[in-house]
Amino acid sequence: MADHALLASGRDADVYALDESRVLRRYRQGGDSAPEAALMAYVAAAGYPVPAVYDAQGPDLVLERLDGETLLASMLAGRTGVGAAADLLVGLHERLHSVPARFSADPADRVLHLDLHPQNVMVTSRGPVVIDWRNATEGPADLDVAMTALILAEVAVSTDPQLADPARDGLDAFQRRAEPPRVSQLRHAVGLRRVDPALSAVEKSALRRAAALVHTRVG
Template sequence: MFDPVLLGAGRDADVFALDEGRVLRRYRNGADVTGEAAIMRYVADRGFPVPRVDRAEGADLVMERIDGPTLRAAMAAGDLDLPAGAEILADLHRRLHDLPARPGSGLRTRVVHLDLHPENVMLGSRGPVVIDWRNARDDQPDLDVGMTALILAEVVVGDMFGLGALADAVLTAFLDRAPGDPVRLLTSAVAMRRGNPTLSAEEKGRLASAATLVRAGYTGLR
């Protein structure tokens, strides 16, 4: 066993290495992780690539450590071309939304991630693995696809981390490949992002322009 080592700090959680194969993610506000863990186990049992969950209790989630770069880092470094990265995002959506609905979920709903962007895809030894399932729930797949497009567009509009040009190219390629209709529930995606307490006022101010960018880029012809 290793002493816990801080690996990273996100907007609302810290991630610690517990040993060579496991990490602990702990929410600073004490948010309960059991619902998130249940969804991760559900999709994992049906073959979707997520970290293995070892323990979920209170604000602590102990899970498999995924080694490898994020999808964003691989594309930014030139190790993965942008259309291929966009295809990975589109394929992950397709695979997730093709899973059977959870018992008791609404008509036409599936498990949706609602934060599936290049920073939340790890390129591990077993292929792309989706992390950070805090926002996941049962809902309509088009909302999930629209949320990914919106988040990419936010990076374009704000040129966040100097990645605006990269995100613009990925967004264009994603809109050409994404399953479903990324704009049908885009207004709902904007409302969800606007209600996100971890976003700054400046970030929320970019949402309208980001949504316009998504609508302008989606032709519906695939």
């Protein structure tokens, strides 16, 4: 991609500018992006805010180029307060979990993002837009809530001097607003994180401490 500017690099993908209206998201380890594209189209048809998908071939997704910045960047710059960010995350969960599952026979199952945190929400001129749907699946809504809380808690217990304190504040605000997940779903979220190849051994070793910060209910 020497002829296209690199806009961002995540744990498993790079994003390149194709032109003023499109970007290419390329997964470094390969894989098939078609299921992710199909799910994004499904939730978009239900009115959920995602980037438009123009093409999906192999590890490559051609997506709408969004303006604005991540919710995390907006928080760190003081443009979005912790409470407002927590309200936004809870609202995005509630909107997503109103979308029925595509395949599950269980009527209680919903579409789950499983990576819905401030770095995967873009604050744009058309409102918040949720990105990075590779981990998305179907299941009980509180698994998604547990995963968001756990990811925030992981950062809160980290040694990152810039992010640990804001993450703890964000976790507290999120948990004051969201219904606590069942303890079984927190265990499920921890299990998923333990086998996530994108996490380092150090990050996985901190999962127990992070999980201890997550509020749960019986079940």
